[in-house]
Amino acid sequence: MQQTTTRKARLIIILLCIMALISIASLCLLFRPSESAKGLTAHIYQDGDLIESIPLNQVKTSYTLTVTSKDGGSNVIEVRHGAIGIVSADCPDGLCVHQGFIKNTALPITCLPHRLVIQLQKEGDTWD
């Protein structure tokens, strides 16, 4: 009895290690520096709908825009040359502001309380 549990535990440890390795590998892939300096386009989604697309290399001077969600929450987005980020929001956790500015396609900015996602895409690439 004891032995079979130990064997099961060993199996679970191995499975978990494999999972950790896969995660680390995919993180490395995700953060590989992008080789091409193609233009980036920021896509802003709210409730799953694309509400705005901004080609970031065409932005000369920074500006802000405010996105209001259906239930009245708002996020102030700052658009810069080659970067985008949320500078202030009235969501309870403020995690979207904490995520700062993004400059590459690695990770999107998300504000879950307002169901807002900002994602960068290289020109020519298609997501879905």
Add this chain to the structure above:
Amino acid sequence: MGLKKLTILALYTTLSLIIFAVESAIPPLLPIPGIKPGLANIITLILLRNASVKDTGLVLCARILLSSLLFGQAISLLYSLAGAFLSLAAMALINRLLQNRYIFLTSVTGGITHNLGQLLVAYLITKVSGVLLYLPFLILAGMVAGLFTGLCAHFAQKYLMKLHHGFL
């Protein structure tokens, strides 16, 4: 349900609520939604090991409902419930397989599945496939958090044996 058992379960519910409240006062460590230590899971683990899955589910349910009433909002209730019950199901299964031993393996599994459940809900709500890119982060974070809470539950066990004896 006997009076003593009810009292102990209520005590655990209160404890997990306190842990949850203290934890939500800690500023986020990483700028990724959903990454947190999940310290209230220590209580879930202790109960899973000492009480039945049903009682653990009851305490978990009470904690989530109360915490979202006290500190949260409707939307976070959905995330919490999805994460909590997916991880409870996974942890109950693993704990049964391991016969109450290696509680930290149970909790690592729980950490991962908790984050998987939350990510799934986040995907269903935002419908942007990009949020799935958080997956490797969330798996690793779930592992670290799960290991920590598991070890806490492991070391708490011997001090709690007396309290549970005959009541749960």
